[in-house]
Each structure stands twice: as structure tokens, then as C-alpha cells.
């Protein structure tokens with residue numbers, strides 16, 4: 001398929017800027033559709049400077065953020081399973097998921113609504129019963145949980161590597177340690193300038209995560225990077241935090257909204273707090289090294305709600321959310337430049353969707369449209385806030 005490639009070694013049907021979670025999936029889906037694709041990544045493949053690292057990411061069908069994510073989630077599960085079969089490597093682990101909070105909270109009500117609307121198997125359980133079934137949890141009285149058996153986690157670094165490996169096997173090129181400095185429209189295509197070379201392509205897809213505002217002017221002020229910190233603490237009762245004995249969770253408590261996982265990959269119970277300390281940052285200058293304040297906030301949560309998971313610290317890592325003003329994704333064609341597609345699907349909940357977002361980005365780049373309803377994700381929803 002030709003989308004304006006020039007025929008020399010530096011011309012492509014499509015260039016993807018940023019080969020993290022979303023970009024690696026986009027490279028794969030574009031290559032699957034027969035395009036000559038180049039993925040450009042400023043760091044390594046994979047790396048720990050952006051949003052797609054830290055060993056595990058939750059995937060779940062019960063979606064309190066909005067029920068309209070559920071059809072995308074079903075397709076995302078299907079595509080992750082296809083990818084892991086193609087690679088012969090497990091990327092998805094099913095543990096069940098718990099969405100926990102006061103019974104009238106958005107987390108519980110929203111999860112229940114998405115399950116009811118979409119016929120998703122689920123069960124509502126009270127705090128005492130949760131403690132009996134999964135003794136690692138010590139929930140406040142009055143809290144309830146929606147249990148959904150298909151919840152689980154993905155391995156983000158392996159998913160990035162998996163998409164890149166599968167894409168390379170069908171002809172895609174990926175170049176790491178090559179930073180895109182800028183791009184401009186050129187006829188019906190684009191010219192892309194990096195710190196190593198210049199390229200031309202028929203289509204440009206920008207999936208630059210926390211750096212996307214630098215490269216997509218319409219997203220300036222609408223894709224705000226925020227520093228996050230993850231903790232892994234050694235459980236004093238490891239049997240209560242083992243894979244197969246501990247469902248992933250989202251939990252609304254007095255201290256905020258937290259999420260967590262069974263022990264996997266690092267010898268500790270892993271968890272984090274959505275929006276952590278609320279630090280809006282520049283990803284090039286932010287404090288990368290977790291500090292004592294980060295650790296204290298996270299340890300206090302574990303000591304209260306998972307006391308047998310709050311042993312010695314095993315690891316702390318920083319990571320970056322890229323938040324939109326309403327915390328829904330932004331996926332769209334560039335206004336006025338239909339050869340350019342951008343995707344900023346984060347706000348702390350995007351990874352599980354990478355597989356389906358890759359497919360959507362390929363649709364938008366090739367056909368200018370997709371069968372998926374993107375109304376929730378259009379950039380134009382913010383135009384009144386910008387003016």
C-alpha cells in the first residue's frame with residue numbers, strides 16, 4: 001500500500017513518533033495492514049522514562065470511568081490474547097479484579113453500571129467477606145467491592161517488546177535513541193526531522209506520551225504530565241499476596257484512590273496512588289528518584305489496608321501520567337491536517353487499551369475513520385475550554 005512514500009530509503013507510508021505502549025501497537029497494526037512503517041523512539045525499547053514501565057498494569061472489564069469503554073476493552077482483551085499466541089509468550093494474567101469503595105462511591109456505582117449495561121459477570125461483596133476470601137485485604141467496615149473474574153494484569157515492558165517484535169517480523173522498522181525534533185506537512189504527507197536524519201511519509205502518527213504537547217500544537221495545555229511513584233513492599237505473609245491468591249484492585253479510601261497487584265516480577269506487593277502528590281511536571285526535568293515523602297505516603301496506605309503486605313521496601317519507581325482535563329483519552333486526526341493522527345490515551349488508565357488503540361490509529365491513518373465510536377475522545381471537546 002502506498003500512502004505518498006517517495007521510494008528512497010528515507011521514505012515511508014507512515015511514521016510513528018514514540019514507540020512506547022501506544023506507538024508500539026500502532027507500528028504493529030500499520031505493518032499488519034501492509035504499510036511500510038518507521039517507528040522512532042527517543043529512548044530505548046523498552047525504557048523507564050515514560051509511562052509504560054513498572055512490570056505490571058491492570059486490565060479490567062468493570063469500568064467505572066465510563067461504560068462506553070467496555071466494547072473497546074473487549075476488543076483489547078481479544079487483541080492481547082492474539083498477540084501473546086503469535087509470540088508464544090504470556091502477556092496477560094487473569095487474577096480477578098476488585099473495585100472497592102463506599103457503596104455509593106463512583107468507583108463502585110460506576111463499575112456496577114458498566115457491568116449491568118454490558119452484561120458483565122460480577123458480584124458485590126462486603127468488607128468482611130473480602131477479608132475471608134482474600135486475607136491480604138483489611139478493608140474499612142462499610143466498604144464494598146465489585147468482584148469481576150476477568151480482571152487481571154498485563155506486563156507493559158513485554159507488551160511493548162512484543163508489539164515491536166511482531167511488527168519487525170512483518171517488515172516494520174523501529175529506530176531507538178533517535179529523537180524527533182519536529183515535523184511539517186509536505187504536500188499530502190509529512191517531513192520529519194530527528195537528531196539523526198530527515199524522513200518523509202504519507203502519514204504521521206504521534207504517540208509521544210508525556211512529551212506529546214511538544215509535537216502536537218492542538219494538545220498544548222490539554223495533555224499535562226504528572227509525576228507518579230510506585231511501591232513494592234515485601235509481604236510478611238507472602239501467601240496472601242501471591243499470584244492466584246490476590247485479585248488486582250482499585251480502591252477508594254479516605255487517603256485517595258489506590259490500585260494494587262499480587263507479587264509478580266519484583267519480590268513485593270505492588271501498589272500506587274492515583275495522582276500521588278498531584279505534581280504537574282516537565283518530563284525532562286522532573287525528579288525521577290523517589291524520595292522519603294513518596295515512600296511515607298505509600299507505606300501509610302499499606303499499613304492501614306494491607307498490614308501483612310507492609311514489610312521492608314523492595315523497590316520504588318517513578319512514572320508519568322499524562323492527564324487530559326476530563327481524564328478521558330484524546331485520540332483524533334489533526335484538525336486541518338488529515339495526514340496526521342495523534343493519541344494521548346493516558347490519564348493513568350490507558351495501558352490496557354494499547355492493543356485496540358493501535359488498531360484504531362491504523363484505521364484513522366489509513367481510512368481517516370474507524371468503526372469505533374470516538375466521541376468521548378475527540379480533541380474538539382476541549383475547544384470551548386481553550387478559547
Ligand SMILES: Cc1cc2nc3c(=O)[nH]c(=O)nc-3n(C[C@H](O)[C@H](O)[C@H](O)COP(=O)(O)OP(=O)(O)OC[C@H]3O[C@@H](n4cnc5c(N)ncnc54)[C@H](O)[C@@H]3O)c2cc1C
Nearest residue numbers: 018020021022042050051052058180209319346350351352
Ligand atoms: C504509575 C502508573 C500506573 C499506571 N497504571 C495503569 C494500569 O494499571 N492500567 C492501565 O491501563 N494504565 C495504567 N497506567 C497508564 C498507562 O501506563 C499509560 O496510559 C500508557 O502507558 C501510555 O502509553 P503512551 O504510549 O501514551 O506513553 P509512553 O509509553 O510513555 O510512550 C511515549 C513514547 O514516546 C517517546 N517519545 C516522546 N517524545 C519523543 C520524541 N520527540 N521522539 C521520539 N520519541 C519520543 C517516549 O520516549 C515514549 O517511549 C499507569 C501509568 C502510570 C504512570
